[in-house]
Amino acid sequence: MASEDAKLNADTIRTVDPTDIELAPASNPSKTDDPFLVAFAEPFDAENPQDWRSGRKWAVTDVLSATGFNRIMVSTIMAPALSTIAKEFDMSSTESAMALSIYLLATAFGPLAIGPLSEVYGRKPILHASNIxxxxxxxxxxxATSKGLLIASRFLAGFGASAIYALANGVLGDVWRPEQRGRSLGVYLLIPLLGAAVGPIIGGFMAERTTWRWMFWSTSIFQAVMIAVSFTSxxxxxAPLILRRRAERLRRETGDSRYYTTDERLNANRSPTRVxxxxxxxxxxxLAFHPIVQISSLISAFYYGILYIVLSTFSDLWTKQYNESIEISGLHYIAVALGEIAGSQICAKLMDGLYHRLxxxxxxxxAPELRTPSIFxxxxxxxxxxxxxxxxxxxxxxxxxxxxxxxxxxxxxxxTSMPMTAYIMEAYPEHTGSAGAAQQFMRSLTAFLFPLFAPTMxxxxxxxxxNTTIGLIGLFVGLPAPLIIWYYGATLRAKAGRIY
Incomplete structure (x- = not known):
């Protein structure tokens, strides 16, 4: 089944970033060739994130996972209380829907800045700043005392929350090797996936029993705890930042300015502003020039939009069609959570098993294309x-x-979504944060737009x-796209490198 393209080594045909071609060295020197090149030692280096002990890797993964849970939960926690909030602030149905989905619009634009910044200044400072x-x-x-303030603050909160989408791919790609991709993604997603479904459940009980404001106050308390944990854990x-710090230390301790890293060499003739x-x-x-980013983004975005159609309309189904209370309607989101959790754990084993076999x-x-059969x-x-x-x-x-x-x-x-995430992480190992941000931009746009037309539909x-219409579109989009990546992914990656 595997084509010659799919068998090509991803290290041989890697995507070359268009910004680096003009200054890229003719060949990448090794530590053996140049004693002043600062690189991780082979086969083991204690400072290499991929060589960290498992406990440290899982600590970093778990911090991201718990932080993601809270930020994703806040995206949906308002859903059961929209009618109550609309009444208090005299909001139209469009305005109340905007108060919910404006948060998701912010998560489209936030990663476009946050992902690249994490590739310049490192993951840690960006995580801490976005948390605060x-x-x-x-x-x-x-x-909030007005609908304008509520909508504006929701947008700004969503901008900070979007860091988790920009950082997760990058951090997981930093610390876990391809052989561990399925398991690491499965464990990471276990808690955040609960957030989107648990949010409406908690929101339903709060809307019924106390003020809707506790939805934000309670999640803020949890966020404060996570800030304290992230600072310590x-x-x-x-890797480029870790090596850059090592080179700076060597230059300082030895007084020899000849120590350098590959990243410093690539950017030697560029000003900080240009970088x-x-x-x-x-x-x-x-997103504009790389077809594999476009294809993977299309698949992920469509299914992410469907998720938010379900999340935004599910409560109305039970309250209006089945005449259930807001509290009871929220409990049906358990089915959403269980489906996502089961999918992540099944896919984790499926991905790793198929990957080793292929x-x-x-x-x-x-080759990154070995991930695509798991999608079907x-x-x-x-x-x-x-x-x-x-x-x-x-x-x-x-x-x-x-x-x-x-x-x-x-x-x-x-x-469907997990193998696509793994594919992007492995197709763009040097710029995982930026590639993930491009993919998240499309995902967040559909999460923002799809719920707006769902009630009318x-x-x-x-x-x-x-649902039949959405499902048929899903079959039309979801089946051909992975085939294109399977057969032509390696060629498209190589062509992108040659063109740009």
Whole structure:
């Protein structure tokens, strides 16, 4: 099944960043060739994040995971209380929907700056700064006295929250090797995936029993705790920065200015302003000129938009069609959480198992395209779940059938998205943060836009035909795109390098 393109070594045909070609050295020297080159020792270097002991790797991963849980939970926690908030601030239905989704719009633009900044200044300072920024504006949301202030502070909080999307790919790519990709992604996603579904459950009980403001106050308390934990447990993972600090230490201690890193050599003739400017434009250039980023972003964005259609309309289904209370309607989001968790754990084993098998068939050569076969089961399951969910809701069948349909939908979408994330991480090992930011830009746009037309779609088509339409589009998008990557991914990566 594997084509010659898919068997090509990713180290041989790697994507060359267009900003670096003009100054890239003719060949990459090794430490053996040049004693003044500062690089990680082989086969083991204690400062190399990929050689860290497992406990330290998991500590960094868990900090990101817990932080992601809170930030993602805040994106959906308002959903059950929208009618209450709209009444208090005299908001139209569009304005109340905007108060919920403006947070997601911010997560589209935030990574475009945060991802590249983490490749210039390192992951650690960006994480700490974004944590504090998010805390401040989330507190402001809880004390908002007007709809304008609520919407504005939600946007600014979302900008800070978006750092988790920009940093996660980069940090996981920094510390985990390809052989551990499935397991590391599965463990990392375990907690954040709960956030999107747990948010409406918690929000439903708070909306019914206390003021909606506690949604923001309680998550701010949790965020303050996570800030304290991250300051003590999170270590810098960005290899070029770690090596740069090592080179600076050697130059200082020996008085010899000839010590350098590969990164310093590439940027030797560039001013700090130019380096920063090129870094900040990299995500959009990747999205504009690299077909594999475009294809993977299209797949991820479509399924992410469906997720937020479900999250934003699920409560209304139960309160308006099944006449359940807000509290009880929130409990149905458990099906969403269980589907995503099951999908992440199944896909983790599927990804690693298929990767080892396909790598063996490719004579032990690693290529990012080996991730794509894992996508196909999810590309089929997601639309099937939508069909079941939609027609069960259309005919008012027992609630368990609807929840099973949602469970299958979330299961399929998770199995689809994880290999795409792994593919981007391995196709762009030197600029994982920027590539992830480009992908997240599209994902967040659909998460913002899809819920805006979802109520109208369901009013016009009903749940049956509405979900069938989305499911058919999902089959049209979700099946051909991975085939393109499987057969032509290596060629497209090489061509991008030659052109740019």
């Amino acid at each position: 920024w998010f805390l401040i504006w989330n507190i402001v949301c809880g004390f 999170f270590h810098e993972t960005y 920063l400017g090129r870094a900040l434009t990299r995500p959009l250039r990747l 790598k063996a068939r490719a004579n032990g050569e690693h 089961p999810g590309a089929l399951l997601g639309p099937l779940g939508l069909f079941l969910y939609g027609w069960a809701a259309h005919y008012h069948l027992h609630w368990i059938i609807v929840d099973i349909g949602v469970f299958i939908t979330m299961l399929g979408m998770q199995i 369901y009013n016009v088509l009903g749940y049956g035909w509405g």
